[in-house]
Amino acid sequence: MNIERRDIASAAVDVSSDATLTVPKPHRRGRRFRALRGNVLVLACQIAVLVVLLASWQFATANSALSAFLFGSPSAIWGFLVQMWKDGSLLTDTRITALETLLGFVGGNVLGTLVGLALWYSRFVSRVVQPFVVALGSIPIIALAPICIIWFGTGLVSKVAMATLSVVVVALITAYKGAMTVDVDQINLMRTLGASKGHIFRKLIIPASLGDIFAGLKLTVGFALIGAIIGEFMSSSEGLGHAIFKAGSLYIIPKVFAALVVTIALALCLTYVVGKIEKLLTPWRQH
Amino acid sequence: MADPTDPPLVVSNLKKIFGEETDNASEVIANISLSLGHGEIVSVVGPSGCGKSTLLNLLCGLTPRTAGEIFWYGGTSTGMPKRAGYMLQKDLLLPWRTALKNVTLGLEIHNVPSGERIKRARQLLDTIGLNGFHDYYPSALSGGMRQRVALARTLANEPEVLLLDEPFAALDFQTKLVLENDMARLVRSQRRSLLLITHDVEEAVSLSDRVVVLTHRPARIRAIHEINIDVDRTDMMAARESPYFTEYIRSIWSELEVQRRT
Numbered sequence: 244m245n246i247e248r249r250d251i252a253s254a255a256v257d258v259s260s261d262a263t264l265t266v267p268k269p270h271r272r273g274r275r276f277r278a279l280r281g282n283v284l285v286l287a288c289q290i291a292v293l294v295v296l297l298a299s300w301q302f303a304t305a306n307s308a309l310s311a312f313l314f315g316s317p318s319a320i321w322g323f324l325v326q327m328w329k330d331g332s333l334l335t336d337t338r339i340t341a342l343e344t345l346l347g348f349v350g351g352n353v354l355g356t357l358v359g360l361a362l363w364y365s366r367f368v369s370r371v372v373q374p375f376v377v378a379l380g381s382i383p384i385i386a387l388a389p390i391c392i393i394w395f396g397t398g399l400v401s402k403v404a405m406a407t408l409s410v411v412v413v414a415l416i417t418a419y420k421g422a423m424t425v426d427v428d429q430i431n432l433m434r435t436l437g438a439s440k441g442h443i444f445r446k447l448i449i450p451a452s453l454g455d456i457f458a459g460l461k462l463t464v465g466f467a468l469i470g471a472i473i474g475e476f477m478s479s480s481e482g483l484g485h486a487i488f489k490a491g492s493l494y495i496i497p498k499v500f501a502a503l504v505v506t507i508a509l510a511l512c513l514t515y516v517v518g519k520i521e522k523l524l525t526p527w528r529q530h
Numbered sequence: 531m532a533d534p535t536d537p538p539l540v541v542s543n544l545k546k547i548f549g550e551e552t553d554n555a556s557e558v559i560a561n562i563s564l565s566l567g568h569g570e571i572v573s574v575v576g577p578s579g580c581g582k583s584t585l586l587n588l589l590c591g592l593t594p595r596t597a598g599e600i601f602w603y604g605g606t607s608t609g610m611p612k613r614a615g616y617m618l619q620k621d622l623l624l625p626w627r628t629a630l631k632n633v634t635l636g637l638e639i640h641n642v643p644s645g646e647r648i649k650r651a652r653q654l655l656d657t658i659g660l661n662g663f664h665d666y667y668p669s670a671l672s673g674g675m676r677q678r679v680a681l682a683r684t685l686a687n688e689p690e691v692l693l694l695d696e697p698f699a700a701l702d703f704q705t706k707l708v709l710e711n712d713m714a715r716l717v718r719s720q721r722r723s724l725l726l727i728t729h730d731v732e733e734a735v736s737l738s739d740r741v742v743v744l745t746h747r748p749a750r751i752r753a754i755h756e757i758n759i760d761v762d763r764t765d766m767m768a769a770r771e772s773p774y775f776t777e778y779i780r781s782i783w784s785e786l787e788v789q790r791r792t
Contacts, residue, residue: 426622428618428620428622429622429624431587431590431592432616432622433639434592435592435616436635436639436683436687437612437636437640437687439639442639446624446638446639447624450624450626453626525626527627527667527668527669528625
């Protein structure tokens with residue numbers, strides 16, 4: 244509201260400044276301009292860092308200070324990106340990895356969040372389950388890959404299973420933590436309003452946990468992608484992990500980097516989408 | 531079981547010990563008896579940390595008592611009766627709900643139909659001076675406004691008894707005075723009963739019919755003052771200007787002071 248109010252105030256000043264030229268410029272505009280300038284400056288520095296890195300990499304490999312065979316070079320990576328785009332493998336590999344990641348991400352988060360929130364209901368059950376959750380969380384996901392391949396085959400399902408497994412425990416723990424850290428006074432207030440446990444769960448615990456749940460979502464986007472790629476490493480015929488693994492085995496280092504660049508871009512896209520959804524679903528929070 | 535002619539709340543020989551079975555049991559409330567009549571405003575004041583908030587939690591049934599009896603309308607119910615409302619220093623508004631939706635919370639819980647509860651909430655917010663702010667999120671409201679919304683939420687269930695724990699302690703003096711006036715007006719005009727826990731002696735005297743002074747922990751009743759100030763009791767400034775006001779303040783202060791030295 245403060246912001247809106249100031250906007251109204253500054254708008255009012257704007258009107259009057261048309262009439263009398265002596266009125267000083269509203270502060271609000273100045274502040275907004277400074278914030279924008281700050282953002283532009285950060286972006287410019289980020290681009291500068293990237294350019295310097297790439298340029299020195301290119302320069303070093305071109306002058307044989309670095310082996311182009313072992314380290315690739317930005318221009319060679321770009322060449323492979325163009326080639327992968329032209330032969331269509333870029334799109335198909337990205338699509339399949341994105342699908343695996345997305346299905347695992349959604350599946351793991353839905354499952355983990357539901358169980359994590361449900362554990363709020365019973366202190367007893369949550370105490371019983373606790374060591375199992377810790378045990379599951381401590382298993383290195385890569386150790387499960389061979390089993391996943393044996394159980395679910397070399398196709399899509401085994402990668403989705405890997406992505407799901409990478410996500411589910413983190414989702415469970417963040418949702419449970421969110422539910423358990425709700426203010427006791429808040430719960431007491433609901434009780435004095437006559438709320439049943441179901442009311443408290445629906446009207447307080449779930450919305451109050453959304454902050455933690457979304458923090459978990461942002462974290463697990465990357466985990467889901469890692470799970471899918473590990474699955475593809477183990478056994479697959481398509482996907483970005485498959486492309487990385489194949490190029491690596493053939494010592495085509497620039498192609499490895501090219502597929503990595505695409506993977507990073509995919510991760511950034513997915514994170515961006517999750518951030519957008521968070522803003523949409525939790526409009527009361529100041530992002 | 532409950533008789534409407536019975537006083538809304540009677541407490542007799544209430545006692546609370548935390549961690550009873552353990553070695554470091556701490557007695558918070560030694561023995562408290564008090565009563566709250568229809569349309570009465572009673573304040574409980576005491577030195578800080580004397581167990582005032584514990585008393586309120588015992589009355590609401592949020593904390594189990596060690597000994598003693600609590601009679602709501604003559605009946606011994608455990609927990610909070612439907613006809614009572616409760617409000618704390620923290621506004622405890624749900625940040626994901628607008629002011630209006632925060633007020634309708636209790637009505638939703640009691641399955642009041644949607645149209646009816648929105649109508650009632652709008653009316654309440656307007657009478658409490660928040661017209662125009664119905665659709666604001668709590669994060670966009672000032673402390674005083676938030677506490678007004680909390681008051682409206684408490685009143686939305688049309689409680690006959692209000693239990694308030696330092697509801698205005700976090701507000702600045704002017705806002706506090708205005709809210710006290712509003713509160714007095716709302717409670718007195720509808721003959722509601724109010725039990726107010728506070729550390730603010732001036733607030734207690736200007737607002738109440740009776741002030742109960744507690745001792746240090748473990749809390750007992752030190753004194754009970756009937757407040758007879760011959761002015762409009764919904765005007766906090768008028769109460770403060772009354773010649774009797776300072777006398778009450780002085781004697782209650784002295785009761786609190788003496789304990790501080792002992």
